[in-house]
Amino acid sequence: MPDLFVHFREKLTVDGEQVHFAVSEDGYRWRQLNGGRPILTCNKGDGGCRDIEIVRLKDGGFVLLATDLCIVRHMDEHHNVDWKQLNHNGSKFLSFWRTDDLIRFSPQELVYFGRDDFGCLWAPEVLYEEKSGEYLIHWGSTVRESDYNHMSIYACTTRDFRTFSAPFLFFTKDNEILDSHIVKHNGVYHLFYKNSSDPSMNLHATSEKLYGPYQNDDAFQQIMESMAQPGAYEAPTTLILSDGRWCLMLDFFGCEKEKMGYVPFLSPTVGDARFERADEAFSFPYGFKHGHAIEITDEEYERLCQAYQK
Numbered sequence: 001m002p003d004l005f006v007h008f009r010e011k012l013t014v015d016g017e018q019v020h021f022a023v024s025e026d027g028y029r030w031r032q033l034n035g036g037r038p039i040l041t042c043n044k045g046d047g048g049c050r051d052i053e054i055v056r057l058k059d060g061g062f063v064l065l066a067t068d069l070c071i072v073r074h075m076d077e078h079h080n081v082d083w084k085q086l087n088h089n090g091s092k093f094l095s096f097w098r099t100d101d102l103i104r105f106s107p108q109e110l111v112y113f114g115r116d117d118f119g120c121l122w123a124p125e126v127l128y129e130e131k132s133g134e135y136l137i138h139w140g141s142t143v144r145e146s147d148y149n150h151m152s153i154y155a156c157t158t159r160d161f162r163t164f165s166a167p168f169l170f171f172t173k174d175n176e177i178l179d180s181h182i183v184k185h186n187g188v189y190h191l192f193y194k195n196s197s198d199p200s201m202n203l204h205a206t207s208e209k210l211y212g213p214y215q216n217d218d219a220f221q222q223i224m225e226s227m228a229q230p231g232a233y234e235a236p237t238t239l240i241l242s243d244g245r246w247c248l249m250l251d252f253f254g255c256e257k258e259k260m261g262y263v264p265f266l267s268p269t270v271g272d273a274r275f276e277r278a279d280e281a282f283s284f285p286y287g288f289k290h291g292h293a294i295e296i297t298d299e300e301y302e303r304l305c306q307a308y309q310k
Contacts, residue, residue, distance in 0.1 A: 001295045002295070002296050003293050003295055004301075005021070005030060005293040006054040006293075007022065010289050012075075014047065014070055015037070016289075017048035018042060018049060019039050019066070020038055021102075021304065023296075023301060026242040027239060027247065028283070030288075032285040033308035033309075036285065039308070040105060043108060044068075044109075045095060046090070047070045047073060048070025050289070051290045058133075062102060063161050064096070064098075064099070065096055066124070067124065068092075068110060068121075069086070069122075086120065087148065087151065090119070091122060092112070092121065093112050094111045094124050113156055118167075119144070119148035122151075123178060124139040125180060125181055125292070127184070135157065135159070137158065137164070138153055138171075138182065139153070139155070140154075152177060153172065154169055155170035171193070176197070189214075192236035194234045194236070199221070199230070200231030201221070202230075203217070203224070204217040223275060232252060233253075234290070237249050241266075245266050245267065245268055245269075246267040246269065246275075247265065247266055247267075248275045249265075249288075250262065258287070
């Protein structure tokens with residue numbers, strides 16, 4: 001089946017930090033839609049969006065969530081950013097849209113989860129639990145209790161994306177963690193996340209229960225440790241390719257701004273996290289930044305290509 005990749009672009013202009021679409025018929029060769037221009041433009045909150053998630057709802061239609069943040073607006077004349085200030089006091093909401101057909105969208109909303117002590121809400125992702133019928137929304141936050149100096153993964157649940165449970169701590173460690181990605185295969189939950197230090201790299205942990213405890217995957221950690229600049233990757237996301245292989249994408253930021261983007265890794269078996277880097281097997285029109293890919297139908301693929309062909 002074809003795939004849709006929803007992402008943002010790393011640019012020195014505001015149009016990069018908006019919602020962009022790309023499609024692929026096999027998961028390997030991607031092409032931009034809408035001429036590389038934004039599909040959705042934020043007009044509320046910080047005026048931009050990053051870390052974009054798309055969810056196909058069980059009762060039809062789709063939901064998009066994103067970090068309410070525009071880094072370009074926070075740069076000084078040398079393009080420097082005070083990240084500490086931003087995770088202490090920025091992104092208090094998540095941007096939100098609904099769509100039935102991926103063409104027409106509801107107006108942008110800012111979702112507030114009812115806690116004033118969050119310093120930020122970054123990198124939302126969603127996992128649907130068949131047994132409970134609930135969607136788990138998880139993201140990275142700093143909180144007032146630690147003087148906004150320790151980021152952990154928080155979460156809430158919803159059945160309809162209209163009402164939400166109170167946020168709760170989902171996963172934490174002694175060092176800061178962020179960019180959580182959770183998928184379930186054959187009864188096992190796979191948690192990928194960015195470890196900020198000791199070691200600074202992306203890690204993988206597994207559990208037979210959604211809420212843990214999670215066991216670190218030492219073999220995956222050894223793969224990450226063998227990479228040059230392992231700390232310069234973030235935003236893990238996975239997809240199952242048309243040939244059945246499992247793809248891990250890691251967002252590389254250790255280069256010039258407009259050359260940043262996802263780097264692909266492959267495993268022959270879904271659920272087996274012994275990935276190998278596979279740049280030459282993939283093609284991208286530009287660097288995709290922190291997003292998510294989902295399977296779409298042939299009809300949805302054709303409709304998207306027709307609607308955004310220019």
